Amino acid sequence: MAESAVIEISGLVKSFKGHLGLGRKVAVSGLDLSVGRGEIFGLLGPNGAGKTTTLKAMIGLLRPDAGSVRLFGRPPSDVSARARIGFLPENPYFYDYLTAPEFLDFYGRLHGFGRAERRRRVEATLERVGLDAGRSQALRKFSKGMVQRLGLAQAILHDPDLVILDEPMSGLDPIGRREVRDLILELREAGKTVFFSSHILQDAELICDRVGIVVEGRLRHLGVLDQMVRSKPRWFEVAVRGQVPSPWDREVASASGEKVMVKVPDVAELGRLLAAVAESPAEVVSVWPRRESLEDLFMKEVARER
Amino acid sequence: MNAENNRRPAHFGAAVAAIGLNTFREAVRDRVMYLILVFALILILVSRLLSMLTVGEEGRIIKDVGLSAISIFGVLTAVFVGVSLVFKEIEKRTIYTLLANPVQRWQFVAGKYAGLLLVLVMNVLVMTGMLLLILVVRGESMTGIPVAALMIFVELALVTAFALLFSSFANPILAAVGTAAVYVTGHLTWSFELLKARLPEGVGRTLCDVLYWALPNLGYLNVKSQAVHGGALPDGYLLSALLYGSGYALAVLTVACIVFERRDFN
Numbered sequence: 409m410a411e412s413a414v415i416e417i418s419g420l421v422k423s424f425k426g427h428l429g430l431g432r433k434v435a436v437s438g439l440d441l442s443v444g445r446g447e448i449f450g451l452l453g454p455n456g457a458g459k460t461t462t463l464k465a466m467i468g469l470l471r472p473d474a475g476s477v478r479l480f481g482r483p484p485s486d487v488s489a490r491a492r493i494g495f496l497p498e499n500p501y502f503y504d505y506l507t508a509p510e511f512l513d514f515y516g517r518l519h520g521f522g523r524a525e526r527r528r529r530v531e532a533t534l535e536r537v538g539l540d541a542g543r544s545q546a547l548r549k550f551s552k553g554m555v556q557r558l559g560l561a562q563a564i565l566h567d568p569d570l571v572i573l574d575e576p577m578s579g580l581d582p583i584g585r586r587e588v589r590d591l592i593l594e595l596r597e598a599g600k601t602v603f604f605s606s607h608i609l610q611d612a613e614l615i616c617d618r619v620g621i622v623v624e625g626r627l628r629h630l631g632v633l634d635q636m637v638r639s640k641p642r643w644f645e646v647a648v649r650g651q652v653p654s655p656w657d658r659e660v661a662s663a664s665g666e667k668v669m670v671k672v673p674d675v676a677e678l679g680r681l682l683a684a685v686a687e688s689p690a691e692v693v694s695v696w697p698r699r700e701s702l703e704d705l706f707m708k709e710v711a712r713e714r
Numbered sequence: 715m716n717a718e719n720n721r722r723p724a725h726f727g728a729a730v731a732a733i734g735l736n737t738f739r740e741a742v743r744d745r746v747m748y749l750i751l752v753f754a755l756i757l758i759l760v761s762r763l764l765s766m767l768t769v770g771e772e773g774r775i776i777k778d779v780g781l782s783a784i785s786i787f788g789v790l791t792a793v794f795v796g797v798s799l800v801f802k803e804i805e806k807r808t809i810y811t812l813l814a815n816p817v818q819r820w821q822f823v824a825g826k827y828a829g830l831l832l833v834l835v836m837n838v839l840v841m842t843g844m845l846l847l848i849l850v851v852r853g854e855s856m857t858g859i860p861v862a863a864l865m866i867f868v869e870l871a872l873v874t875a876f877a878l879l880f881s882s883f884a885n886p887i888l889a890a891v892g893t894a895a896v897y898v899t900g901h902l903t904w905s906f907e908l909l910k911a912r913l914p915e916g917v918g919r920t921l922c923d924v925l926y927w928a929l930p931n932l933g934y935l936n937v938k939s940q941a942v943h944g945g946a947l948p949d950g951y952l953l954s955a956l957l958y959g960s961g962y963a964l965a966v967l968t969v970a971c972i973v974f975e976r977r978d979f980n
């Protein structure tokens with residue numbers, strides 16, 4: 409049997425009542441998307457682009473005005489589809505009167521696991537997300553980072569085939585972000601599909617197989633990252649301490665203290681600059697090859713919309 | 715075929731039970747409920763003092779005040795705990811991950827209701843136990859008290875169903891006011907009949923008819939005075955009142971499920 413797409417979204421439209429109940433605000437307008445098994449897909453876009461709305465429609469919290477969502481070929485209202493997904497909402501919040509093991513045990517029951525199975529999974533998952541230490545604390549005492557970890561824990565407790573994460577790295581420190589990235593990569597290793605949203609591009613650049621860029625409710629760009637972003641450097645930025653030799657002193661892009669930044673367009677030019685600096689009393693501090701980043705692409709798309 | 719396809723969600727009763735137990739646990743770990751319970755117990759105790767003021771009527775007054783306390787504080791629990799436990803789940807967005815699990819929306823409603831009923835059972839049992847204890851200590855008869863308490867519970871179950879229904883679409887203040895209004899007017903349905911007789915033919919009369927039939931007749935569930943004054947109930951009255959109360963509650967819950975099924979969570 410051919411494996412159909414894990415996520416199949418077609419013509420998704422969702423609008424909300426406007427301010428003071430006047431008019432309607434279209435949050436997502438005609439989104440088509442299909443994600444295959446084992447992919448890491450990043451839905452990227454600025455705040456208010458419609459990412460959260462899309463994710464909520466995907467798990468059935470919102471009913472679309474038009475279009476449809478299929479998970480494993482079934483609508484999200486079908487519990488057998490939802491048994492195979494894990495979901496982390498944006499800025500999650502959980503019952504503050506429970507402890508982490510109590511909370512996960514509750515969700516384990518919803519998945520129909522027996523007592524022994526629940527205990528085993530709760531232990532393993534708490535360890536996996538690094539929440540071993542806070543196990544006897546009520547959740548109201550959890551820090552933002554710990555809540556986020558618990559959110560990840562409940563999303564993977566039942567070993568889902570598809571994990572949907574809304575801004576999984578927001579509000580985390582660099583170590584936390586790194587851990588989330590590693591977790592996502594581990595999930596792919598295990599053959600899972602990961603669909604996440606982010607307004608921070610660096611997060612996606614490192615791990616996504618494919619990204620979609622959504623602006624004002626429309627999918628603007630969809631593709632494999634390497635193809636979307638040119639991999640050849642487009643220019644070089646060279647930081648020099650001291651007096652920059654001529655004629656490059658006219659190319660100074662910015663200066664801070666005794667350090668100046670020089671922009672050169674290609675490798676040949678870069679070689680000549682480095683040689684000239686070596687001859688002079690000045691010294692090279694750093695050389696930074698600049699590629700067109702996802703960020704540049706992103707800014708272009710947003711600018712086009714305005 | 716891979717093993718994943720064999721994965722089955724929890725039996726529908728298991729999910730309802732899990733949500734119900736969690737709801738109960740939330741109430742038990744919340745201070746508000748204890749506050750209500752303590753006030754009720756104080757009132758039941760005070761009924762002893764009140765009874766000293768009147769000669770020969772002590773037993774009746776203790777029963778009267780005690781049953782009223784059970785009813786009123788039970789309703790306060792049903793309204794405040796009922797509305798807040800449902801509202802919190804939506805407002806604090808715990809419902810997002812809850813409904814991402816293989817849980818149907820009607821199971822959420824049924825689970826919340828089951829949890830709230832458990833809270834009410836506990837409250838009514840504690841308060842009734844207190845009342846019975848006082849009656850025993852004073853050597854008064856206890857007849858009628860258990861039946862009256864049971865019917866108070868049925869009434870609370872009905873009021874709680876309304877609390878759930880209103881919380882499914884209204885904000886908590888509106889939901890609490892609406893539930894309280896159902897409780898009050900539910901005890902006054904007889905007055906619509908009286909009012910109708912005094913009104914001229916027309917819209918007013920129709921409105922009285924509609925209110926009389928649409929609102930739950932809570933007076934029908936009230937057997938306090940029989941318990942206090944020792945009057946006998948007609949044959950089959952209890953059974954029909956029990957069926958009336960639970961049937962009505964079930965109907966209200968069904969509507970709540972339909973509203974939940976259709977709404978967005980954002």
Ligand SMILES: Nc1ncnc2c1ncn2[C@@H]1O[C@H](COP(=O)(O)OP(=O)(O)O)[C@@H](O)[C@H]1O
Pocket residue numbers: 424425426433434435453454455456457458459460461462980
């Ligand atoms: N419940 C709602 N009522 C009205 N407008 C909403 C609601 N939810 C989202 N929106 C609007 O829809 C747009 C998309 O929101 P959202 O999906 O949350 O964006 P993102 O997650 O990409 O930041 C925003 O303009 C937002 O203001």
Ligand SMILES: [Mg+2]
Pocket residue numbers: 456459460461498575
């Ligand atoms: Mg968002």
